[in-house]
Amino acid sequence: MAVVRMREALNQAMREEMERDENVLVMGEDVAVFQGAFKVTEGLLEEFGERRVRDTPISENTIVGVGVGAAMTGLRPIVELMTVNFSLLALDQIVNHAAAIPYMFGGAVRVPMVVRMPGGGGHQLGPTHSHSLEALFLQIPGLLVACPSTPADGKALLKTAIRDDNPVIFIEHETLYGARGEISDNGDRELLPFGKAAIRREGSDVTIIGVLKMAHEAERAATELANEHGVEAEVIDPRTLRPLDLETILASVRKTNHVVVVEEGWPHGGVGANLAALIQDQAFDYLDAPVKRVTGADVPMPYSKRLEQAAIPHPEHIVSAALATLEGARA
Amino acid sequence: MAVVRMREALNQAMREEMERDENVLVMGEDVAVFQGAFKVTEGLLEEFGERRVRDTPISENTIVGVGVGAAMTGLRPIVELMTVNFSLLALDQIVNHAAAIPYMFGGAVRVPMVVRMPGGGGHQLGPTHSHSLEALFLQIPGLLVACPSTPADGKALLKTAIRDDNPVIFIEHETLYGARGEISDNGDRELLPFGKAAIRREGSDVTIIGVLKMAHEAERAATELANEHGVEAEVIDPRTLRPLDLETILASVRKTNHVVVVEEGWPHGGVGANLAALIQDQAFDYLDAPVKRVTGADVPMPYSKRLEQAAIPHPEHIVSAALATLEGARA
Amino acid sequence: SAADGAGNSKGAEVARETKLPAKKECRELLAKMALIRRFEEEAGRQYQKAKAGGFLHLAVGEEATIVGTTDAMEERDYLVGTYRTHGHAIARGTDPKKVMAELFGRVDGTSGGRGGSMHIFDLEKRFMGGYGIVGGNLPLAAGFALSSDYRATDEVTVCMFGDGASNTGNFGETMNLAALWSLPVVFLVENNLYGMGTSIERHSAVTELSRKAEGYGVPGERVDGMDVLAVRECVAEHLRTAREDRNPTLIEAFTYRFRGHSAADPEVYREKSEVEEWQGKDPIEAFAKRCIGEGKLTEDDIETIRNQADEIVTEAVAFADASPEPPLESLYDHLYVGSETLPGWYAVDERTPDSHPGEEERDATKRAHELAEKGAAYGGQEVQPAVIDDGEEEETEGPW
């Protein structure tokens, strides 16, 4: 066991898979000489050279499309988009090409590629640079969607994503790159299959589901709920949103009968909306209160630190929502 | 009262608003000489000339961006994207610019523009040409989203959209352009405010909410439910998804205690997911069964007529779902 | 008017002195063009009979550009095109039967009936598709070329697209990247003077498309796309540049679609006289005349070629007709690789009251099946077809 930061864990995953498979390459803006905008690709150019670690022009749709074409013809590209905000320029290649091609051509060809990109707020980057787009990508059939919250998951899920034959949207969180966590050293035995949620904390009173950074806030809230309110929360991190491990979530709900879903993204049609719809459908008789959602504010992220922090969920919001569901409080 | 087709109703709305306001103009691929891919802009070039009815190159992101810039400086552009499928190339201008600008600049400038585009399946256009993206656009704060299902609503909502000072995503359905409906002739008195749902049919047993073409399928299902099963369904067409008239929906749910949401789009994080999450949260105690969703299949739309029709909801699916909720059936 | 644009195509820089190849080659080139022409005309007829659905984009008139290009390519080279590529696939060697079956939406189609006319695909023949999104194939082409380069092969990718596609953001982005990375790719713009109903003068500030990518480091050349030998020779030269010098280039081939943009476009945007002027330059007619004139082929050869094309296309229709519709159980097939084996929930089917993983559709509840059947039964007759795919297909059946 070693303690590493998320960015190191992701870096290890890419390095190990590149060593393992000659067909794995990394492309993206400033991934080579600059070592990555968030330093996730640090050292890869030096180790693997210009052929396998490629700086690209600022051409998001084309970068992704080049990855799709390369994946269709034998390579396993890892495309880094500098942030999820810029993926809005690449959605045509992601949705109409990467996601559609295997199905559209009757399974005659595969698109084994990974699109890595960080998102989220917290750095005062303002309205164009703070999106959380998990809820947008989970809508698209043909894509797999991962959103790791710990270095161990980040490394294991990224290795799985690189080896998977489907196009994978791999969403990281800008404020988690520095987060430290334990990670096992025996690389290959640390593959994590998609579609397995993690139970971060066991509890019998309320189920709190948190994604990316919100998985951590959920744990903090759970601690506060236990210490201050005698409430035992079960904290679940889905880890992948496609496939979704609904079984683990439903099992918890059948036990706790109360649910809070926490996400940083927008409320309308968000991750929480999807989970709430599925949970109320499949565990209706087990719910003692409505599935509560704690989401980012329904605004483009404001720059002002005060407004930004007010727009992002914090443990207090989660605690408050959990207590409300237990009271069975209603608007 | 006159009976017109949807495409004529939309055409009238644009013509009337262009006559009313010199600053309204129409831009898009093949909107002028070709008269519109779906003939919605027929005759506008002849009546208003090249200055106000402009054919554009195939440059979706730029066409929308030009509209945003023009809207910021005094014009009221109507941008037609040939279909919603191509809006995936314009999402950066729609989300990071049109939707964000008014908020991002503290209200110093407005973006009074309408992006019109048809979507949906049914014409065997296959995996890249059959998307229903209502659920994607309703996520975005800063946008208004309209999805009319009748000529009268189409005309009235489009006129309102053109006069609204916010950026409006106006989603039409390719298979509804030929649909006929009554429409009043006294143009200006026919403005329809956003955020007012239509109750298409009153009923006390189950609430069926349908969007775009599915609003019609919902009505057909309601008729069958009444005739064959003695079930009185209340059919609601939200007409706009942002703002959303949740009050009308909740009032109906409090009366019927059973809900089915019908949409043509994908199930994960769809329109139905958003409504189910909101309804279970705000009418929890009134629900006798889970909110049921009838959605398009979770696949890129297949070309084969047989598969395509199997992937699109039909009255049978709605009837079956309605009966299931009344049985309180569970998976 | 685009007639001027048409005029350009007669410009000196386009003309090429070519020599007729050996008899056998002449016959092959003519046969391929004739087959494509026949196939497209028949596809149009089948569409009118509603055997084929969706949009139908025919390449009638563009056969010389297609065949001249594929004939210059090696088997190991990749070809990628647009939504108007029945002929491109056939020219690459794809069995017309499978192309017709795809138009019919049947299991024996190139994409098993999932892609349709706009999404033909044949990995074996290295025809990489068939894409409905204008300009969407350019980045893919750069990706194929990157892959060829990365794998240290000497494969070249040929990317064909339309004049309208040269206005997409992908055009500039891809040209720059291809030149920056010295990718082995030849871009060929099928300049048929219109993007749907918009003439080139109305959609492109610079109508000399061969120069449009110069600012990105991709030099270009114009060629008469109605002359199969000129196209073949030109493409061969550019393939060499890509294969040996590792430089991407752009070919602008002047051609013309004799039919509407898609099955029955009213064609209000162009003059009948313009269409007729171009029909006077029929690439098949012209090549056949020359072959006879220079004694390479006889009237009998021509007759045989015509009959063979007829036969192949007739068989293709029979084959497509006999091919079964995709089973409803296959709805979720190929959505994900390994979805059967990998854990977790890959697709959900909310269209039935019984929520269940989509991949279980195969053995879904009886009710789900009944519903699927009921749904599938819908002919979509209640549907009001969009203008671009209703109306009458004008039957301009020539000798070809």
Added chain:
Amino acid sequence: SAADGAGNSKGAEVARETKLPAKKECRELLAKMALIRRFEEEAGRQYQKAKAGGFLHLAVGEEATIVGTTDAMEERDYLVGTYRTHGHAIARGTDPKKVMAELFGRVDGTSGGRGGSMHIFDLEKRFMGGYGIVGGNLPLAAGFALSSDYRATDEVTVCMFGDGASNTGNFGETMNLAALWSLPVVFLVENNLYGMGTSIERHSAVTELSRKAEGYGVPGERVDGMDVLAVRECVAEHLRTAREDRNPTLIEAFTYRFRGHSAADPEVYREKSEVEEWQGKDPIEAFAKRCIGEGKLTEDDIETIRNQADEIVTEAVAFADASPEPPLESLYDHLYVGSETLPGWYAVDERTPDSHPGEEERDATKRAHELAEKGAAYGGQEVQPAVIDDGEEEETEGPW
């Protein structure tokens, strides 16, 4: 290496013979450049003190390109830029106080604290922003120009963007449209030889950016972006072309950012020597020298200009410091126009257990308020800053 690129900027085609204007004008030009330099240096310091957050992109070294451009423009003309535009706004006449307040995220900021450093905006001065998305401002510029044309005015739009932005799809799409529609717009690429950490040779196949849009019908010209008079003269000519001939053009201004891409980029991608070479061509230093040399300004004038700049910037900081933080109740303000009056549900706030329309946040429940306060109280200290905005800002404070 980009040093060669730098070399270009000394190329013959770039040099311009210019005459110094009258004393008063010399003073004004120098004062504006000095003010921007001071403002940027101070912004860097305030960022280190965490008074400003987010990304901070400074234009130190690029003042001549900015001021030369704005000085040639009419008040009625529009200017639009990137995320590196504190100086552009100031040069257009925006009060430095309001720009600094925006960096501080305060209510008196140009965007009321919502936009931040990357999103400066001033409609009154026709500075149209300030955009964080590379290349996102190009279509907007075409839109402003279309509007000017549509309204039959003779306003011209100047669109400034970086060398890296010339690789975005928007570049080609917008160039083509601007030329096709004869829009009154002048595109100016601030070629500082790098897109973030990627040198122009590594991101653009053709490094002569002035020629990059020729294929779209937009001719270009190169100018020494370190010479304020050369830039002013060049931009004036191109403005005339746009205003009178209605032809869009592209200016490539060679310049250089003396600082990192954003507040402390480790700058591993360029040599110290290259930075120093360019610092030797400091546009403010050079212009001041020349003014003194040709007797237009005295050492005292220079001293006064420096002091005035210091004063203005000091006041700006004091003003920003004194300006209040936006009230939490304003979180949803300006999300929609008329959201107070229009019916229906404009925003939902699910962060509190009480679901309620967001616009009612103003008078939301006590609990919602407490929670908002608690949330706002977070300094984000638990957050691990991304590499691009941590590290030490190197204090390369020059005489300017």
